[in-house]
Amino acid sequence: MSLKHFLNTQDWSRAELDALLTQAALFKRNKLGSELKGKSIALVFFNPSMRTRTSFELGAFQLGGHAVVLQPGKDAWPIEFNLGTVMDGDTEEHIAEVARVLGRYVDLIGVRAFPKFVDWSKDREDQVLKSFAKYSPVPVINMETITHPCQELAHALALQEHFGTQDLRGKKYVLTWTYHPKPLNTAVANSALTIATRMGMDVTLLCPTPDYILDQRYMDWAAQNVAESGGSLQVSHDIDSAYAGADVVYAKSWGALPFFGNWEPEKPIRDQYQHFIVDERKMALTNNGVFSHCLPLRRNVKATDAVMDSPNCIAIDEAENRLHVQKAIMAALASQAGIGNRD
Structure with a gap:
């Protein structure tokens, strides 16, 4: 063996x-x-x-x-x-x-x-x-x-616990980019996209511009998962339409891959999108959706205090x-x- x-x-x-x-x-x-x-x-x-x-x-x-x-x-x-x-x-x-x-x-x-x-x-x-x-x-x-496959499974288990079932098919899942003053690793975003599509959810990757779309390997994995498990995959740059009716909002920050290793010109671009913070207004657009994050999280940069302290936040359960x-x-x-x- x-x-x-x-x-x-x-x-x-x-x-x-x-x-x-x-x-x-x-x-x-x-x-x-x-x-x-x-x-x-x-x-x-x-x-x-x-x-x-x-x-x-x-x-x-x-x-x-x-x-x-x-x-x-x-x-x-x-x-x-x-x-x-x-x-x-x-x-x-x-x-x-x-x-x-x-x-x-x-x-x-x-x-x-x-x-x-x-x-x-x-x-x-x-x-x-x-x-x-x-x-x-x-x-x-x-x-x-x-x-980050360990985080993937912790996230999946938290969702199964919240919804009371192992079957997450049909849930609308939003993986949203959020602002951070530093360009971060794409690992958790790659993994969230992978496990959400593996579970047959209807997945939207929400990011500011095409520069923030994840590496093609993980987009291909997600497409393969959709073909095998059902669900769907789309990329959106429109905040309100992405959040509308969502059952799950998962937030992560990452640097734009076209600027990888040349981060100085990427920063002023990233700084334009601080409004991608997860806040009460955006969460009100969801279907009473749950919010989560892998942690650590900079409060009032990635997500507001109100979102983190909401009963709909399952980040601690995931951790x-x-x-x-x-x-x-x-x-x-x-x-x-x-x-x-x-x-």
Whole structure:
């Protein structure tokens, strides 16, 4: 049996994703278990985290396992990812050794590595995550790189809980760009578009201009999901028509890809669209819709206090669900017969 990783949800069947969500709901009702008894996970953070680190560490503990946190360049050696490189610079060891050695110690590896924000043609290759998966003899989990599949499942579970059903088909879903003073990663937006279409919802990607449309790979994934799961997909630049009748509003900020690595001229363009903030007027256009965000969120920049404090905001539920879906992911991957090939 080939080793199964959790790099993105497109690699998993709908039945497999449904099974993870079902298990996550069970873990939410009964937090303690033994699915990871005697097992361990290395959590490799190239970028900071609050929710991700906390939920993975606690999740492993609650299932009887142990988590080890590593931060290359801080409490672990800087890592080289390119083959053929003469390593006479700052990097001390190669991923080929790092992943293999960690795989001798632990049963799972989680990786969090954001884009460098210099060259999208390189960042979109997701080199760090794919290199770990290439060399690791144990399953690798994406803790956010250019997608955020753990957030996808937490979001999906929160929606299923709110609507009282696993069947989200026919729900009108708006993924809206929101303003942020900095150009941010597209990972959560890529993932939200992916899971919303995977669940058969009628999805609108709302953004200021065509420059803010997501990478074609994820637009293609979304179109493929619509063909397989039903629902629909459209892009809109009109705020009021996009919000009208929406059942779900999901907000995220991201930088315009045509300016990737050249952010100075993008900023005055982005600054023109601060009115994309999610506020009470826009939410009043919805079908008593719910609002969510992956967090962290800058209040009164991305969304107003009133929206965040509304009973229709499920962002806290989604954040809590990170713990439960990640436990389901770890348990599923760790249960693979004869995990990996440890030489």
